[in-house]
Amino acid sequence: MADALVSVVAPLEGVEPAAVQARRPESSRRAAFTVPSFLGLVPFAAYILLFLGLPTAIALFTGFLDGTGSFSLTNIEALADPLILTTFGNSIGLSALTAVIGSVVGAACCYALIGTNPTGLLRSVVDSASGVLAQFGGVMLAFAFVATIGIQGMVTVYLKDSFGIDIFADGVWLYELPGLILPYIYFQVPLMIITFLPALEGLKPQWAEANASLGGSRATYWWRIGIPVLTPSFLGCLLLLFANAFSSFATAAALTSQGSQIVPLQIRSALTSETVLGRENLAGALALGMIVVMVIVMTLYSLLMKRSAKWQR
Amino acid sequence: MSGQAKAFRPEPSALTRWLILGIVGLVFLVPIIAMVEFTLRRGLEGGYDFSRWIAVFSGGLTGEYKGILTALGNSVVLAIVTVIVMLVILVPTMILVQLRFPYLRRAIEFLCLLPITIPAIVLVVGLAPVYSVVAKMFGSGVWTLSFAYGIIVLPFAYRAIQANLQAIDVITLSEAARSLGAGWLTVLLRVLLPNLRRGILSASFISVAVVLGEYTIAALLNRVNLQTALVIVSKSDPFVAVIFALLALVFAFLLLLAIGRVGAPRRKRSSTGASS
Structure with missing residues (x-):
């Protein structure tokens, strides 16, 4: 040999x-x-520049232009308008609420999945279903919730016929801001499962053995080892869920046909009618506002992920 | 021995596990069941039948549902072109960086994950002027939307391919091939791509799933794809829209299930393959 x-x-x-x-x-x-090697990077660089860099730059830059194309801060000042502030408040509130609920329920599911065979049937089905609901649902989730808790939805009708409960007694809220909470949770929980499960699987069996050999119980294990090690990952995933809800558009667009209670919908009306607050280019200013929130959240996210990577070597 | 080791693991008890998974699973099934129930309703007189499903599948698509079929065709074209864009632009770049510019790996990763931070709704604000130029150069065909879709699939595709790249030793493989006299094209086509087929396959599948579910960019650039057509149809015939939404969800689920089966890196096999 x-x-x-x-x-x-x-x-x-x-x-x-x-x-x-x-x-x-x-x-x-x-x-x-x-x-020649360096030339090989040109197509990718050009593509990223043209279809990611340029659109982002235009989106951020137009916020600083007025209707005639000259530099102005009026659109940026419009971000302080009470209507816009309420919209940002709605978006942040909705994202925070669904991120917290989604991360807690999702983490519980991840806990339940500890010790299952990663290539087994259960995990394959959970992974795929989570992927579909978290990332590709969009419009279809809006339909699902119209069919479930719409005016003629299955659950609405069942509750009314069997228990006499009218979930829309105070008016139909499904097509307004509160109606977004349930569909958003419906895609947040699966995203938590996808992103948090790898962290739970990074818990080393040696830690559990060390805990046991030092006389620790299951409670000591979680309280002294599991929770401290997982906290940065959990918070990171929470932020990712927040960012996910904050930037989500399709579900809200398909569900609410009028009104612009959240920022992405406001951008839509600014783009299509250009009469939000009687200003042009407001879409650019709103986009800038969204990017600022997203950059803050994603920077914190990557810091937390770096912190949690310490335990995953 | 193994029983003893098991006792140390932080696993939940079987009861806890199935209680949590059962409750969450049931709650998450409700909207799906509601969609199915919705499509089976027989109209005002009540009761259930399959008439709407039969109507959709028995040539119904040529008549009043023709719009959906066209839109589905558009989405399929978009999916194919997006996968081609991804394969032609991303895969060679990632291989090149792995081989020649390892110090650029962080930068490429940053760029590829950037679309997570830039929401599609923000991107579309800047894409509108870009696309007025694109329309002049390439015409206003639906397929041009794939350039934008190539960006939004970037994080997913990057992760899938990177996982595969890390599992094989690209440098050794390409140097072995080079030392045996292979040209760079041969190295790429006959050595590297076959080794990367799992990553490429799952990147392609996930790109197809993303493109089929995309709504934001198409809607705001006034292009017709499956999702925008579904929203329009849902206003006149919600039953047909829900039927197609169900089919699309099931299709995406099967695609991802296939990724789980095909795309899982099997380190053992690939390492023995590399060393033998």
């Missing part, structure tokens, strides 16, 4: 020096390939 290997490698050494230097070749190889 060893001889055969040497005989394969040996003749190559003479023929192609580059192969011999394979282990520490950075300097010599880079010199030979720099120009």
